[in-house]
Amino acid sequence: MPADDQQIPSVWARPRREREQPVLNRESIVAEAVRLLDEEGADNLSMRRLGSRLGAGATSLYRHVASKDELFELAVDEVYGELPLPDAGEWRATATEVARALRAVILRHPWMAAKLGEAGLAYLGPNMLRQSEYMLSVFETAGLSLEEADQAVSTVTAFVLGVSTSEAAWLSMVARSGQSAREWAERLWPAAERAVQDYPRLRALYAAQRGDDASKTGQDAFEYGLERVLDGLQSRLPEK
Structure with missing residues (x-):
């Protein structure tokens, strides 16, 4: 019988590491940046936050993208690639x-x-x-x-x-x-109607809409x- 600590020569027998360092490249970094921007907005984009989502340190990202400003340039161009x-x-x-x-x-x-x-x-x-x-x-x-x-x-x-x-x-x-767009609009509408009471054209437009x-x-x-x-x-x- 092999010793309990003897390594079995198979990938399936070797315990998987909890956090293996991902293979990073500019494409994967930019794709994840776009997802972060879509989900959390521009104010929440940071190299540290992005690195956390990628399972990598911010230092690793800087090997591929020099700054957050560069990351925005790359993200904008990535999205432009969706245009026909x-x-x-x-x-x-x-x-x-x-x-x-x-x-x-x-x-x-x-x-x-x-x-x-x-x-x-x-x-x-x-x-x-x-x-x-x-x-x-x-x-x-x-x-x-x-x-x-x-x-x-x-x-x-x-x-x-x-x-x-x-x-x-x-x-x-x-x-x-x-909330849904309709719920939010209904919540705002009374305040908007009060604001335009002294403006007849705007009042008419708001009432019609x-x-x-x-x-x-x-x-x-x-x-x-x-x-x-x-x-x-x-x-x-x-x-x-």
């Missing part, structure tokens, strides 16, 4: 599809809207560069010069970010409340604004 590059088609339909997709990405990752402008040189990330090059080609093919195509892309992106930032802030507030689905209202407002932005860009195209 539709098959080439009519410019307006393509711009609409990409704008809707960008809004959807921001609403899935509410932290992104506030951090996008703070993320240093995030626009040099491969996913953002690929998306920018693609959208430039869409507007250039439609008939704009490269310079004006760049302005058109910036205009559409600025509109989507402006609208989606407010929507993302609302979603974050609802999530923190622990009472009980509306906030997500549908947001979608309708987004679609209206996007159509008007694209109407303006269409007026800049050469006549055929």
